[in-house]
Amino acid sequence: MAxxxxxxxxxxxxxxxxxxxxxxxxAFQKQDGAKVPLVWHxxxxxxxxxxxxxxxxxxxxxxxxxxxxxxxxxxxxxxVLVQHGDITELSIFANKLVEQSMNVVHGVIRxxxxxxxxxxxxxxxxxxxxxxxxxxxxxxxxxxxxxxxxKLEHSESPAEVVPEEPAEVAPEPVEVVPEETSDESTVxxxxxxxxxxxxxxxSMSEEQQNVVGFIVEAALDEAKLAKxxxxxxxxxxxxxxxxxxxxxxxxxxxxxxxxxxxxxGTTEMTNVFEQSATKSDGPTLSxxxxxxxxxxxxxxxxxxxxxxxxxxxxxxxxxDVLFPDAKTVTSSPEWIxxxxxxxxxxxxxxxxxxFSRIKSTAADITADQARAKGYVKGNMKKDEVIKLLxxxxxxxxxxxxxxxxxxxxxxxxDLDVVAWLKAEMRLMLEEELGRAVLIGDGREPDDEDKIDQxxxxxxxYDDSMYTHKVNVASETPAAEIxxxxxxxxxxxxxxxxxxxxxxxxxLTDLILLEDKMGRRLYETEASLAASMRVSKIVVVxxxxxNPDLLAIIVNMADYTIGADRGGNISMFDDFDIDxxxxxxxxxxxxxxxxxxxxxxxxxxxxxxxxxxxxxxTYDPATKTITFPTTTGVDYQVDGVTRTGTLxxxxxxxxxxxxxxxxxxxxxxxxxxxxxx
Numbered sequence: 001m002a003x004x005x006x007x008x009x010x011x012x013x014x015x016x017x018x019x020x021x022x023x024x025x026x027a028f029q030k031q032d033g034a035k036v037p038l039v040w041h042x043x044x045x046x047x048x049x050x051x052x053x054x055x056x057x058x059x060x061x062x063x064x065x066x067x068x069x070x071x072x073x074x075x076x077x078x079x080v081l082v083q084h085g086d087i088t089e090l091s092i093f094a095n096k097l098v099e100q101s102m103n104v105v106h107g108v109i110r111x112x113x114x115x116x117x118x119x120x121x122x123x124x125x126x127x128x129x130x131x132x133x134x135x136x137x138x139x140x141x142x143x144x145x146x147x148x149x150x151k152l153e154h155s156e157s158p159a160e161v162v163p164e165e166p167a168e169v170a171p172e173p174v175e176v177v178p179e180e181t182s183d184e185s186t187v188x189x190x191x192x193x194x195x196x197x198x199x200x201x202x203s204m205s206e207e208q209q210n211v212v213g214f215i216v217e218a219a220l221d222e223a224k225l226a227k228x229x230x231x232x233x234x235x236x237x238x239x240x241x242x243x244x245x246x247x248x249x250x251x252x253x254x255x256x257x258x259x260x261x262x263x264x265g266t267t268e269m270t271n272v273f274e275q276s277a278t279k280s281d282g283p284t285l286s287x288x289x290x291x292x293x294x295x296x297x298x299x300x301x302x303x304x305x306x307x308x309x310x311x312x313x314x315x316x317x318x319x320d321v322l323f324p325d326a327k328t329v330t331s332s333p334e335w336i337x338x339x340x341x342x343x344x345x346x347x348x349x350x351x352x353x354x355f356s357r358i359k360s361t362a363a364d365i366t367a368d369q370a371r372a373k374g375y376v377k378g379n380m381k382k383d384e385v386i387k388l389l390x391x392x393x394x395x396x397x398x399x400x401x402x403x404x405x406x407x408x409x410x411x412x413x414d415l416d417v418v419a420w421l422k423a424e425m426r427l428m429l430e431e432e433l434g435r436a437v438l439i440g441d442g443r444e445p446d447d448e449d450k451i452d453q454x455x456x457x458x459x460x461y462d463d464s465m466y467t468h469k470v471n472v473a474s475e476t477p478a479a480e481i482x483x484x485x486x487x488x489x490x491x492x493x494x495x496x497x498x499x500x501x502x503x504x505x506x507l508t509d510l511i512l513l514e515d516k517m518g519r520r521l522y523e524t525e526a527s528l529a530a531s532m533r534v535s536k537i538v539v540v541x542x543x544x545x546n547p548d549l550l551a552i553i554v555n556m557a558d559y560t561i562g563a564d565r566g567g568n569i570s571m572f573d574d575f576d577i578d579x580x581x582x583x584x585x586x587x588x589x590x591x592x593x594x595x596x597x598x599x600x601x602x603x604x605x606x607x608x609x610x611x612x613x614x615x616x617t618y619d620p621a622t623k624t625i626t627f628p629t630t631t632g633v634d635y636q637v638d639g640v641t642r643t644g645t646l647x648x649x650x651x652x653x654x655x656x657x658x659x660x661x662x663x664x665x666x667x668x669x670x671x672x673x674x675x676x
Contacts, residue, residue, distance in 0.1 A: 028058060438543075500552070610664070626644075
């Protein structure tokens with residue numbers, strides 16, 4: 001036998017798990033000498049992840065294993081990692097677990113895996129859906145990954161610790177070959193219509209054949225092969241396949257120390273298709289039942305559907321374990337976010353300046369004093385009066401900050417979590433900047449996170465010199481909104497043909513307009529846009545937060561976003577050595593404003609008479625809040641309207657709420673906090 005590439009304990013007995021369970025000695029004794037795959041990090045869904053095999057050895061203190069790497073690229077690479085000491089821990093994948101009073105007494109090891117790091121130093125059994133049975137033995141169909149946290153031992157390099165001499169490994173299980181029962185040495189079962197089981201099996205798809213193979217393999221797991229007791233003798237294992245009530249004797253050839261010998265005998269074993277009261281594997285399928293399922297699969301068009309149809313009838317309660325695990329269809333989690341298409345329309349369409357301090361000047365020549373005048377001979381000519389307007393906008397820093405534990409970054413192997421997180425930060429920063437430019441961030445003026453509207457001026461609420469406002473009745477029908485937009489078009493003094501920004505609900509109402517014959521007035525968004533004299537219609541989901549705002553008509557080329565050198569969007573990384581955390585910051589320092597007078601038109605809906613709330617007064621000595629009397633305003637504490645005075649016993653927040661038929665102006669402070 002070739003020398004092992006490494007050896008070590010795959011699992012140790014007597015180690016108490018964090019949930020109180022303990023793996024008992026000889027829990028896997030039936031697999032003494034068994035050969036199982038050696039894989040990488042339990043990723044057994046890809047052939048390339050199989051690195052070799054391991055020979056198990058049952059010991060009083062656990063299961064020891066000898067590891068052998070294969071000659072694949074992954075196997076060779078893993079061998080170097082182990083020899084170099086980069087990978088030092090083992091883990092096992094086991095199922096058919098049996099528990100008695102919080103002790104694992106039996107199971108079947110399916111694979112040994114190389115792992116980067118154990119869950120904790122010591123054994124840990126992570127049951128998927130463990131059900132407790134106090135004082136009684138309960139067999140579970142659960143699967144578990146058992147990580148010991150034990151180190152590997154190398155069998156190569158004198159500088160490394162040499163493991164103890166491995167115990168002699170029992171010969172590998174060999175394929176059971178039946179005696180010739182026909183000229184082609186096959187056992188066939190008639191299933192009707194001159195077809196045999198072999199014919200039906202050959203007609204299956206590869207997926208269906210894999211399912212049948214899974215069933216047969218599961219049934220054979222508990223079959224026992226007789227072992228030779230004398231050293232150097234040939235191990236003999238015999239089995240019998242029951243076919244239509246008959247027992248066929250089977251001879252098995254096995255190899256011991258390189259010699260091939262042949263022995264014959266007769267040992268009757270359990271039929272793999274028949275149920276047995278003594279088996280602990282749970283319900284099994286008889287040959288007739290399996291034939292029925294195969295026959296129905298042709299009718300139903302799906303082997304899985306046929307199994308599900310007969311599952312309850314044949315006593316199979318966990319049918320899902322026979323079919324492949326669910327796979328994610330994307331390489332990273334999908335974002336649950338608002339629609340973001342409008343963000344690029346706003347940010348990319350705006351003019352970008354290399355200076356963060358934006359100054360705009362304008363001369364008002366619309367007054368009568370600026371008009372040219374007729375001359376009367378002998379009279380004095382009048383000078384023209386021109387009113388100059390100037391506005392300066394300074395920058396504001398906008399940021400988003402995140403952090404990740406380094407342990408989480410290492411443990412998340414399915415995706416590049418750092419790149420995924422940075423993409424989210426960039427996405428949300430751009431949305432917030434676009435929102436501030438179009439309608440403002442919506443936070444109250446006293447909110448420390450607010451983006452000041454004097455630094456990034458929202459188009460919807462800009463000064464009337466730059467944004468012309470048109471107000472319509474609260475119950476204005478969709479057809480009247482189209483007319484309002486057309487009539488307001490005369491006030492637009494911006495560049496070229498503007499874009500109309502609105503909500504999806506408003507756009508839907510406009511698209512559904514019909515004539516008296518029930519025919520749609522606008523078949524497409526393009527035809528609707530043309531009728532309102534705009535280049536296109538862009539849906540902005542965040543405008544839903546402002547129910548009084550119907551539409552914004554603007555050419556983004558008239559809006560300037562300024563940033564000095566270094567003020568553009570930048571990403572920063574840092575590592576906190578004290579808390580073992582990576583921290584990430586994305587920020588920009590910009591200003592923004594319309595720079596052309598009357599370059600935007602905003603259509604709003606009347607939501608009531610605009611009123612201004614008055615701040616309540618507070619006497620710290622008596623702990624008394626006095627509420628003012630303001631028309632159209634209610635003052636509430638914890639949702640309850642208050643009047644007069646209130647003596648507080650703890651810090652209290654007061655919120656002003658407009659009464660029916662009234663509304664507050666945008667960007668006003670309507671809540672106050674009084675410290676006790």
